[in-house]
Amino acid sequence: MSNFDFSTTLGNAFFNTPVFTASGCASSGKELAQFFPLKDIGAVVTKSVMNKPRYGRPTPRMAETPSGMLNSIGLQGPGIEAFLAKDIPWLVEQNSRVIISIAGETVEEYATLARKVRSVPGISAIEVNISCPNVENRGLVFACDPDSSRRVIDGVRKTIGGEIPIIAKLSPDVTNLPSIAQGVVESGADALALINTVLGMVINLETMRPHLGGKTGGLSGPAIKPVAVRAIYQVHAAMPDVPILGMGGVSSGRDALELILAGASGVSVGTASFGNPHAVIEIQRELRELLIAKGFPTLKSAIGYAHREASE
Amino acid sequence: MSQINRGAAHLNATVLANKRVGQYHQIVLGIGDLVKSCRPGNFVAIKVGGESSRMILRRAFAISRVAESASFGGTMELIVAPHGSGSKWLCSQSEGSEVDIVAPLGTAFGIPTSPVNALLVGGGYGSAPLFGLAEVLKARGCKVDMLLGASTGAKIYAPMEGKRAVNSLKIFTEDGSMGELGRVTEPIKVLIDQKSVDVIYSCGPMGMLRAISELTDDTDVVHQCAVEEAMACGIGICMTCVLPVKDDSGAISMLRSCIDGPVMDGSQVQWHLVGQVPEANL
Numbered sequence: 001m002s003n004f005d006f007s008t009t010l011g012n013a014f015f016n017t018p019v020f021t022a023s024g025c026a027s028s029g030k031e032l033a034q035f036f037p038l039k040d041i042g043a044v045v046t047k048s049v050m051n052k053p054r055y056g057r058p059t060p061r062m063a064e065t066p067s068g069m070l071n072s073i074g075l076q077g078p079g080i081e082a083f084l085a086k087d088i089p090w091l092v093e094q095n096s097r098v099i100i101s102i103a104g105e106t107v108e109e110y111a112t113l114a115r116k117v118r119s120v121p122g123i124s125a126i127e128v129n130i131s132c133p134n135v136e137n138r139g140l141v142f143a144c145d146p147d148s149s150r151r152v153i154d155g156v157r158k159t160i161g162g163e164i165p166i167i168a169k170l171s172p173d174v175t176n177l178p179s180i181a182q183g184v185v186e187s188g189a190d191a192l193a194l195i196n197t198v199l200g201m202v203i204n205l206e207t208m209r210p211h212l213g214g215k216t217g218g219l220s221g222p223a224i225k226p227v228a229v230r231a232i233y234q235v236h237a238a239m240p241d242v243p244i245l246g247m248g249g250v251s252s253g254r255d256a257l258e259l260i261l262a263g264a265s266g267v268s269v270g271t272a273s274f275g276n277p278h279a280v281i282e283i284q285r286e287l288r289e290l291l292i293a294k295g296f297p298t299l300k301s302a303i304g305y306a307h308r309e310a311s312e
Numbered sequence: 313m314s315q316i317n318r319g320a321a322h323l324n325a326t327v328l329a330n331k332r333v334g335q336y337h338q339i340v341l342g343i344g345d346l347v348k349s350c351r352p353g354n355f356v357a358i359k360v361g362g363e364s365s366r367m368i369l370r371r372a373f374a375i376s377r378v379a380e381s382a383s384f385g386g387t388m389e390l391i392v393a394p395h396g397s398g399s400k401w402l403c404s405q406s407e408g409s410e411v412d413i414v415a416p417l418g419t420a421f422g423i424p425t426s427p428v429n430a431l432l433v434g435g436g437y438g439s440a441p442l443f444g445l446a447e448v449l450k451a452r453g454c455k456v457d458m459l460l461g462a463s464t465g466a467k468i469y470a471p472m473e474g475k476r477a478v479n480s481l482k483i484f485t486e487d488g489s490m491g492e493l494g495r496v497t498e499p500i501k502v503l504i505d506q507k508s509v510d511v512i513y514s515c516g517p518m519g520m521l522r523a524i525s526e527l528t529d530d531t532d533v534v535h536q537c538a539v540e541e542a543m544a545c546g547i548g549i550c551m552t553c554v555l556p557v558k559d560d561s562g563a564i565s566m567l568r569s570c571i572d573g574p575v576m577d578g579s580q581v582q583w584h585l586v587g588q589v590p591e592a593n594l
Contacts, residue, residue, distance in 0.1 A: 024551075031316045031548040031571075047551075055566050055589045062544045062552035067366045069544060073551045076566055213587060221368050251368075274545035275359060275368045277322050277414060 435516020
C-alpha cells in the first residue's frame, strides 16, 4: 500500500500527489498552512495575479446557492511585484510546489506577467487564467473566443520558452470547448485547467435587484461538478495526450476520482476549502485510498479510465 | 496584520446547552482548551445542515463569552437568531449533538492597559459579545457603561447575569416597547461632549457602526467596532468579506473582515465606500 505511485505530471512538471488547491480558493497558501503542511499536497495554485494592484469588484461579492455559491471578487490582488516579493518566497520556504496563476486584461499584460514569473526560482508551472468571469467586459473573457485564447497563449509561450509548463485555464461557458482547447494547445499550452466557474446570477428578493455588486458572478461548488466531468471527458476524448488539471465542485475523494476517470491528470480543490479548511488534505487521502481499493496500481493508470472500450 | 488568528483550530464541539431566550437561542458548546485562545470580539465558523446538506458554506457567529468549569471544561456561548436556514439548523441542534467548528477567528477588541471609561454599544443581538467584553474590562478596573438598542423590545438581548458586569445599562427601542424611545446613537453625542467616555466598543448593524464613527470623528474617543460582512470561508481565502479601510499612510485597501476584522478601528473604515470600489489609485 505504501508503494502506491500517486505521482502525476503536467507537461514537464512532476508532482508527488495529484491534489492541488484551486486558484482563487487558497489565496497564497498562508491561511491554509495553519491547518495542514502545504508540502503534503500536490501543489498550491495561487490566486490569479494581475500586473497592477487591483481592488476587485464591490460587495456583496458572495451568494450561497443550492449546493454551490456565486462569487464576484473580480481579481482583487496586490499586483505581480508585491506578490513575487512577499508571497512566493514564503511558499517556496514551506517546500510547497507552486503554480502561479496569472490574469491580464490584454494579450500584452499576459506576456509581461509571464516574463516576470519566468525567472522566479521554485515555480513548477504557470496557470494562464483566460477565463475569469468577473471582468467588467464579458468581451474580455479570452477563453470564450478561439482567436483571443490562441493569441494570449501564443504571447505567453514566446515569452516563457520551454522552461516551465503552461496550463491554460478555460471556461465551460462556450459552445465548443474541444475546439478552444485544441487552439490553445496548438499555440503552446502544455496542459489545460478545466473548468473555471460558470457564469450565474442571483436576484435578491428584498431589493428585487441582482444581489451581487458585480451583478453576475461565477458559480462554483458541487452544483457544477457534472459540468466539470463533462468538460474533462469531452476534451480528453479529443486530445488524450494533453494533461488536464481538473476542477469544479470536488468535495470528496469520490468526486476527485470521477474527474480522474474522465481524463484529469490532477485535481484542484476550490470551494470545498471554504466549508472545510482541511478539504484538500482529506480529499487527497480519500482519493489515494479509493484508487488502491479499486485496484489501480498507479494514479496514472486511472487517468481517463472511463474512456476505455466497452469490452475492456 | 493579515494573518489568520494563530489560535484557530478545526474541531468537533458538543452542544452542552441550547435554550430559547426571547427571540434568540443561547447555545453553549464544549470546546476544551480552545477557550484559552478565545478573546472578546473573536468569532466562530460553524458547518451547518449536516452531511447531505445543500448549504456548503460555514456560518459565522460572534463568540458571546467563554468560560471554564470543573464539570464542563472549556465552554463557548453563542447567541443565535434563527433567521436563515443555517442559523435555524443550529438552533435545532439538541444537547449532546456535535457541531463542526473553526475557532477562534478574527481580531479581538483591544483591552486598555490602564483603567478607562468604556462605553459598550450593542444593536440587536450584537450585544452578545459585549457582555464577555464587559467582564474583561471590569477586571481591568474600567468603568463600563452599556447602551443597547433594537427596533423593538423583543430583539433586545440583555441577560440578567450580564447586567451585573456593567456600571450602567440603558436600553433604547425604536417603537418604545422597552427602555427609552429612540435610537441607541442619540445619547452617545452627549457622553462624548461631556468627555465622560474614552473608548467606545460597538457591535451591531453596519448603519449603527457608521453612525457612531461619525460621532467620534474629530474627537479623542477611540471607536472599536465589530463589523458584519457576508463571508464564505471565515479564514481569509475567499476574499468576499472585504471592506475599504484607510491605513496610517492614507492608502485605502479592501481588507478582509474575517482576518483584519471583525474588530476594526471605526475611524479607518471608509463607511461611505462600503459596497463600492475606491476610485483612487492603489
